[in-house]
Amino acid sequence: MLRAAQSISKQRFVDAIVVGGGPCGLAVVGNILEQKPLGNQLWVDPVFRGGRVGDRYREVPSNTKVDLFIGFATAVAPFRQILASAPKPNAITALESLQQDQGCELGYAADMCVMLTDGVARHFDNVQQHHGKVTSATFDENTKLWTAVLDGKEHVKTPKLVLCTGSSPIENPLPVIEKLPQTLEMVHLDIGLTPSALAKTVKPDATVAVVGASHSAILVLMNLYNLASSTHPQLRIKWFTRHKDLSYAKYMDGWILRDNTGLKGQAAQWARENLDNDAFATSPVSKVMTKLFTPRGEEEQIYRAELPGCTHIVQAIGYKRDSLPDLGVVESADAKPEPLAIQHDDLTGRFFPKSPTGSSSNGRQHIPGLFGAGIAFPERVIDPLGNVEHAVGFWKFMRFLRKSVPEWVDTSKTS
Ligand SMILES: Cc1cc2nc3c(=O)[nH]c(=O)nc-3n(C[C@H](O)[C@H](O)[C@H](O)COP(=O)(O)OP(=O)(O)OC[C@H]3O[C@@H](n4cnc5c(N)ncnc54)[C@H](O)[C@@H]3O)c2cc1C
Ligand SMILES: NC(=O)c1ccc[n+]([C@@H]2O[C@H](COP(=O)([O-])OP(=O)(O)OC[C@H]3O[C@@H](n4cnc5c(N)ncnc54)[C@H](OP(=O)(O)O)[C@@H]3O)[C@@H](O)[C@H]2O)c1
Incomplete structure (x- = not known):
């Protein structure tokens, strides 16, 4: 009992x-x-x-x-x-x-x-x-x-x-984004990771900015793309990443390289098929997503140029205790x-x-x-x-x- x-x-x-x-x-x-x-x-x-x-x-x-x-x-x-x-x-x-x-x-x-x-x-x-x-x-x-x-x-x-x-997602807006005059609706990472909640949160014609390049960011991109290719055909995505290449876990002889930091599972598979540099151009994902490389030190001008027009933003930039x-x-x-x-x-x-x-x-x-x-x-x-x-x-x-x-x-x- x-x-x-x-x-x-x-x-x-x-x-x-x-x-x-x-x-x-x-x-x-x-x-x-x-x-x-x-x-x-x-x-x-x-x-x-x-x-x-x-x-x-x-x-x-x-x-x-x-x-x-x-x-x-x-x-x-x-x-x-x-x-x-x-x-x-x-x-x-x-x-x-x-x-x-x-x-x-x-x-x-x-x-x-x-x-x-x-x-x-x-x-x-x-x-x-x-x-x-x-x-x-x-x-x-x-x-x-x-x-x-x-x-x-x-x-x-x-x-x-x-x-x-x-630990919970880091929620404070990145300083570079906070400085910009426009108002963006912040979508909490937990919503971005939950397809049923995301579908109700973003409007069908939203343009959603996503920041980050690890598991959470890739899954949010995948969830948004799934909406764009089903119930939200007008939805557009801008992906801000400071990594030209994604980092994947690699199965070695009896151990895993980048076991804790590299992409694995469904996120890895979807990223390989749709986001990697050689896959992106021919993937249907590129019809609804713009990929924006934001090297450290140069982010501000890219955000300044690209965020206008976005209605929402999902920050997938890690967790804090x-x-x-x-x-x-x-x-x-x-x-x-x-x-x-x-x-x-x-x-x-x-x-x-x-x-x-x-x-x-x-x-x-x-x-x-x-x-x-x-x-x-x-x-x-x-x-x-x-x-x-x-x-x-x-x-x-x-x-x-x-x-x-x-x-x-x-x-x-x-x-
Ligand atoms: C999006 C995401 C996906 C993940 N996917 C996987 C996966 O596929 N496989 C895998 O193995 N791991 C995965 N992980 C990693 C990890 O397993 C999870 O983060 C897991 O939830 C961590 O467990 P935890 O017990 O440390 O913390 P939590 O799950 O965060 O639990 C902490 C608990 O402590 C409670 N608490 C906090 N403060 C107090 C207090 N003062 N008094 C009493 N209670 C308190 C909270 O209410 C909460 O219930 C994932 C992590 C994330 C973020
Ligand atoms: N089951 C799953 O598939 C799943 C899904 C989500 C999360 N998780 C787990 O949850 C934990 C957290 O994962 P996570 O992906 O949320 O966080 P994370 O692994 O800490 O990755 C954070 C990402 O945000 C980027 N970033 C941080 N600050 C930034 C900034 N100012 N501008 C641009 N990019 C920035 C990081 O880039 P840098 O590398 O350059 O710092 C990195 O790509 C991990 O243990 C992960 O395995 C699992």
Whole structure:
């Protein structure tokens, strides 16, 4: 039976608090359960519906293969326990019915997260789900405990606080665009990535500017082109890119070059067939889209010349970390908390106190009991050719956590 969120008494103590109920928070909870089956966890999220993928990106085609979502769902024993007792058909059997070496709509992955999230509530009494937000967290240097505040009210103490708080599209208009006198309707990237919402947002005769050259931008261009070739025949697109050539992931011998930055999946296929320099001229896409190269330093004159006449703009220029709970530190329980600025250690998932001078972390100690993962705090990885990337994706979070959580829960190493 689904357990309702219980109210939390003041000054309660738990072994770990996981902040965020997206794919990464889910993976953290599963890994802690595997390492410390009897430990009490408090898991906090406003809705527990698969994070941003579940909330906003169900119509987006994945850039990872289906078998990696199943790998995520079966990576730890507590998840396997949930799957073993789940009635069929369910979100996993739906994933299993798809072609395993292809992508899928992210709705399938979101349903899998929701199934596991609900399964955690049903199977593990020692994980309490709190529907709300961690609004602040203060570290007591004397007791080495964190006090997290839920929704500005309830206080919970813990030695381990894990931040999986996610990221959102960068929304501020680019300075070069803000300077221009004309008014453009900004279309939020989440709308651009959702064909059903985009169709309702842009008028049939709109001219839409798109900025960017990575996964999001390509999918927005594809969605707009699909409208232009169906319900919106007058729609026109101006694509502003600072890359003459698109960057693709390349399958090597047992590893992937540009695994985290290069185009993959449906976005890659559509871009190869329609946007690449040799394909564009003969593609039907060129009938409705103008490609505008905006090298750094020369953007302004191009935007100035080309934006007039555009009615809408979609900026697909990357993501930024969502705001964190207010973090603080106190010397003892009755002292006044000082704000705590943090610097992510992207090799371990731990944090350093941020140096006021921005100097390197060399020689500084990690902040005890504070961890981060997911799109907001991804692992730094180095490929066999020495290229450095940050690893973002369901399976990558799981791989990192399987390696790191045993260290995080080992009190002798992280207190
Ligand atoms: C458009 C897009 C497509 C992607 N496609 C793929 C793909 O095909 N395959 C793949 O493997 N990966 C993909 N990713 C990458 C990654 O898997 C997703 O970004 C994923 O949603 C990241 O999970 P997360 O848990 O880190 O963050 P999120 O999904 O953003 O979840 C964070 C959660 O934390 C909650 N939260 C935030 N602050 C607080 C607080 N103070 N208290 C309580 N809760 C809080 C939020 O409400 C949210 O529910 C994609 C990413 C994007 C942006
Ligand atoms: N399932 C999917 O297919 C899918 C879809 C969308 C996103 N994602 C995932 O979500 C994450 C974010 O992807 P993303 O594509 O949104 O962002 P991103 O990978 O960070 O790419 C941002 C793009 O915007 C460009 N850009 C940034 N600032 C710019 C400026 N001032 N002017 C012009 N161009 C600018 C960047 O160019 P530079 O390289 O020159 O900086 C880059 O092309 C990734 O992990 C990705 O895998 C997945």
